[in-house]
Amino acid sequence: MEQIWDFIANIAWYWYLIAFIIIVALYDIFNKKHIILRNFPVVGHIRYWLESIGPELRQYIVANNREELPFNRIERGWIYASAKNENNYEGFGTDRDIYSHQYIFINNSMMPFKLDENHVTAKDPGFLPCAKIMGAAKNRKRPFRPRSVINVSAMSYGSLSAKAIEALNTGCKEVHAYHNTGEGGLSPYHKTGADVVFHFGTGYFGVRGDDGKFSMEKLKQLVKDHPQVRAIEVKLSQGAKPGKGGVLPGSKITKEISEIRNVPMGEDVLSPPTHSAFEGIQGLVDFVEKIAQETGLPTGIKAAIGKLEQWEELADIMKATGKGPDFITVDGGEGGTGAAPPSFADHVSLPWVYGFKDLYQVFQNRQMTEDLVFIASGKLGFPAKAAMAFSMGADVINVAREAMISIGCIQAQACHNNTCPTGIATQNKWLQRGIVVPEKAGRLASYFKKFNKEVLEITHAAGYEHPCQFDMRDVDVNIGDSNMTQTLEHTYKYQKTVVPFNGMQELKDCIHLGGK
Known part of the structure; x- marks a missing residue:
């Protein structure tokens, strides 16, 4: 008898499996939504499963090293290696198609810039501050010189997780970079010691009154309570979706995020596409000037670039009055961490190189x-691309996705649905547990150090001491016709304005004496 019961127990699971398959098959046969499941019961699920893991299959098996977008395997590998302080070199020559359209070449000097043993960067290869000072031209009370030319771009607490924000801020502190808050307000995780650029958009999160409007009193109090806030940035638009307000799904709104943003729990947060705090270009100038006067901080604007008529109006007003933004952050239409409809991410606003020029x-x-200080943002977190940006007139580089990759992002492209497997772009506590803040902070710092070091090495190879000395003749670009390659000056029909620069030692002395 015992053997019989053992036999029945051994075969019972077969019957359970058969029953399960029959139930699934019946469900599929009467399914009215999916043709594949209706026509191919049970086995049709394999097709949908393979489709769901298609990005992973392409990323790790199908796509070649230079094929993926937005960042290919080689680019991600360089960031990972730099962040882990591993060998980020490559051997046996480049595998890039160096004859492809818009491929860039840095024109090296016959005699590189020579460092003596007492040079600032010989002792500290990561020392690379901005050559300009935000707010100096307009005599702001608290002007600000970014102490690193690479900094963390606007990514909000809400879009990113608490641990990701804390890791980014802690890493920025280590390398003296600034951390842009994004439009989600100033959270506790932005307060580990790094310089902060406080950024807000049309939702005014963090400086939002109970009526949903901008509150100058809240901004003044925020600046007073947090001396690490060194500049204010007003977002007019962003590269992923210019002309469209931001969206934070209700699933990402925790009690803490609700309190910081002053928004209700459980509801999608929809920022309007336009500002309510001012009207028109003159209104923008007055608004920026009022913020700078009330806070004493340099105040700038961020935008993706399309039509130029209103920018020309802004420039004319600024020229006539001596008022307006201290810096302009130019965001490329390449898109970014913000969720956006494909029609916007793919087609609205110019890529950085066209918009900036x-x-x-x-x-x-x-x-x-x-x-003006010009801040560049748009897939520029690589030394050669940064050199190109400096040659065109950029003074500072902001990185967003590259910074995420340095702390562990795997480009799963799940930022918008709260299921980021690395815990970086989700509020799911279980997924966030994988982020060890000190470890990831160290990785961001290492990436920034390697970035600054290689930018300096490229700068020296071109015969200069600081990348602000690059100009449009220092970079060639493939233009795809019988001219083959031409300088950026020839291609884009302008030459950047010379940036006043008296040597790295002077920058070091200024920072040491005045913090500027």
């Missing part, structure tokens, strides 16, 4: 570029 010339034609 248009905007820069608007201000250069009015002899205004020396008084």
Whole structure:
């Protein structure tokens, strides 16, 4: 009898499996939504399963090293290796198609810039501050010189997790970079010691009154209570979705995020596409000027670039009055961490290189570029691309996705649905547990150090001491016709304005004496 019961127990699971398959088959046969399941019961699920893991299959098996977007395997590998302080070199020559359209070449000097043993960067290869000072031209009470040319771009607490924000801020502190808050307000995780650029958009999160409008009193109190806030950035638009307000799904809104943003729990947070705090270009100038006067901080704007008429109006007002933004952050239409409809991410606003060259010339034609700090954002977190940006007139580089990759992002492209497997772009506590803040902070710091070091090495190879000395003749680009390659000056029809620069030692002395 005992043997019989053992036999029945051994075969019972077969019957359970058969019963399960029959139930699934019946469900599929009467399914009205999916043709594949209705026509191919049970086995049709394999197709949908394979489709769901398609990105992973392509990422790890199918795509070649240079094929993926937005960042290919080689680019991610360089960031990972730099972040882990591993060998980030490659051997046996480049595997890039160096004859491809828009491929860039840095023109090296016959005699590189020579460092003596007492040079600032010989002792500290990661020392690379901005050559300009935000707010100096307009005599702001608290001008600010970024102490690193690479910094963390606007990514909010809400879009990213608490541990990710804390890791980024702690890493920035280690390398003296600033951390842009994004439009989610100033959270406790932005307060580990790094310089902070407080950023807000049309939702005014963090400086939002009970009526949902902008509150100057809240901004003044925030700046007073947090001396690490060194500049204010007003977002007009962003590369992923210019002209469309931000969206934070209700599933990502925790009690803490609700309190910081002053928004209700459980509801999607929809930022309007336009500001309610000001009207028109003159209103923007007055608004920026009022913030700078009330807080004493340099105040700037961030935007993706399309039409130029209103930018020309802004430049004319600034030229006539001496008022307006202290810095402009130019965001590329390449998209970013923000969730966006494909029609916006793919087609609305210009890529960084085209948008920047248009905007820069608007201000250069009015002899205004020396008084402005230009911040570049748009897949520029690689040394050669940064050198190109500096040659075109950028003063500072902001990185977002590259910073995420340095702390463990695997480009799962799940930022918008709260299921990020690395815990970086989700509020799921279980997924966040994988982030060890000190470890990831160290990785961001290492990536920034390697970035600054390689930018300096490229700068020296071109014969300069600081990347602000690059100009449009120092970079060639493939233009795809019988001219083969031409300098950026020839291609984009302008030459950047010379940035005043008296040597790295002077920058070091200024920072040491005045913190500027």
